[in-house]
Amino acid sequence: MRICLLVPSAYGMRGDIRSVVNLAGGLAERHDVEILSVRRHREKPFFPVEPGVSLSWVVDAQPGVRHLFPRGQMRTEVALWRRLRTLRADVLISTRPGLSVQAARHAPRDIVRIAREWGRPPVPGPIRKFYPRLDTVVTATDASREEWGRLLEGGPEVRLIPDALPTEPWPRSRMDNRIVAAGGRWVPAKAYDRLVRAFATVADKRPDWRLRLYGAGPEDKRLRALVQDLNLHNHVYFMGTTSDLGGEFAKASIVAVASRAEVFGMTVIEAMASGVPVIGFDSPRGPGEFVTDGDSGVLVPEGDGEIEAYASALLALIDDERRRQMLAAGALRAAAAYEVSSVTEQWEKLIAATSRRL
Template sequence: MQLSFLIHNGYAIGGTVRTTYNLAAQLAEHHDVEVVSVFRHRDTPALTPDPRIRVRHLVDLRTDSLGSDRAHPLLKRPAADFPRAEVRYARYSALTDERINAYLAGVTSDVVIGTRPGLNVHLARRTRPGPVRIGQEHLTLSAHDQELRGELEAAYPLLDGFTTTTEADARAYRAGMNLPGVPVWSMANPVPAPALPPVAGDSKWVVAAGRLAGVKRYDLLVRAFARVRAERPDWRLRIYGSGKQENKLRRLIHELGLYNHVFLMGPAHPIEAEWVKGSIAAVTSSLESFGMTIVEAMRCGLPVVSSDAPHGPAEIIDDGVNGRLVPVDAGPETFAAGLLQLINDDELRARMSAAALRSSARYDPAAIAERYESLFTSLRAARGPRPAGLLRGAVHRGRARLLGSVLAPRAAVKKGRPE
């Protein structure tokens, strides 16, 4: 099959970019795969894609490129097709409308996959007849306001299928959106096995990684670690990442006298080399659409102490087996208690480390790609003629019933075994 991924900016760094390249690389073992980036702002992608993947762009924002579109007059005119309520709307324009729609009108792939809401709307409405159209949600339904939900509800019935990263979000879409006949599945993000050996578990470091943003609640983690230091001053914390909260966190570290125990390390890529220096990973987010860093840490053998935030952590962590879940509204004392339970019990930490390695193998790209391949094949087989507009609902419902027998939700699936 020929497969195309349509992505916002495949030359940048981000969870969706990393996930897309991981999945595309695995699919490229058996299929012809391309990643089409709406924007290009640098000569080479920041995350190196597999050489078997073709990467191309639609709009060139490089300043020193002969083909740069930075002076194109349509770049200054607002987008009409990209949803106005989408968080990235300001980045899109009449030029992106023109280029995306031209690409979709002539695409030759068997399957086209959109990777964010605004691109899924383009995909649903502008793709020529023929290719299977699949929209992906890399955030959550709850992250979208009512205006955007209305736009998605108007366009998404024209898709052939839709995926979320967690079963919790898939249930939200099934219950909260009117998508007649459009099957919705949870497809976890693929995370490759690290090239490095797993952690030894004897270092006295807690490691955290991610954007230094309010939603990550690193201030809670720093305050919790002040309580860890009071009991176990031999342990330390490294936080990897960059963002708007950096100065605020530095001030907090100084105010709490933690400058010899908590370290802001800046961004690191690849992050695996930093995970394996620790013995415990910490996640304090108030919202996780999936929990990529949780899986990355577990694939390195780290048990994870995480807030039980919607939606991902509870589908990945089996509390007390491969990590600990702390109530999302808990204070520093409760989170510190979760860390100290593993810090103070070497045997428990070793057991959880081994369990983390075993359970995280289900997120291997080969396993996730196999499920996507089944989805592609089944959708293509179930299609039949495509009536116009909402009259397609009957065809969608028949296709959904057929797919239910092929990719039926697994009622027994628990703790991150993606449905």
């Protein structure tokens, strides 16, 4: 079976890209799989793509590449429209609402067309108009499934299939390093400033523990300035970006998440698969969609005194090695639901069932 996964860019470091790359690798074991990137802005993808997966793009946006038409949104939309009209595949999985609308409008109707959704439904007009042409909508969490189900009531079926971990062997933490790790894009929604402020209390009381921050983004300068202001330069380390975040998490004994919304959740899933307990805020659409408080991690209430509460929760976990080991075991059990073989099987069953309906 020929399966095409349509993404805005396969070359970035977002959680949804990681999820698509992982799924493609799992499906490629039994199918002809292509990742179709609308834009290509660098020579190689940030996340390694399995050798059995082909990678192509619609518009090459690398510096120095000359084009027949001027750059711009219109050129990209026309190029995508042409590519979709001539797409040769049995299944098309689009991974953003804007791309799913284009797939509904322009992809051949004899192709199984599936929208893969992570976040909340955006402006509903185009979705209500064009999504009924799609065959299925698949979400990664229960909360998203309920929201999309309400929006598309009477339209295509909305199913739940979680994200997949990578196909390669997964490293396991020995839980013997005095390291708290955090990783992802440094953007306001990830609220790394809350984590840094909380860790100031930890560093004061447990100075032998360190916080490692992996990633990059527009919050870089602000976070570095905050570390300097709080005199944490010997306690908080900026580790840069890595395509092997799971391997880095396996060096830690706690993974900290401070985000206000953990839409993609790959950071949390990778931490649990590394056998590391996760501590995060109990916010709507936050890590609580993946972590069970007291079983695979710790959830801290948001609101007044949240920084102090988060610091206290970190210290309690640091001081209780037995509890950390118990939560680590729970994290490994929870991560089993995201193994690529299990997730791939769910996708194959969905595709087969959808194909029979057409």
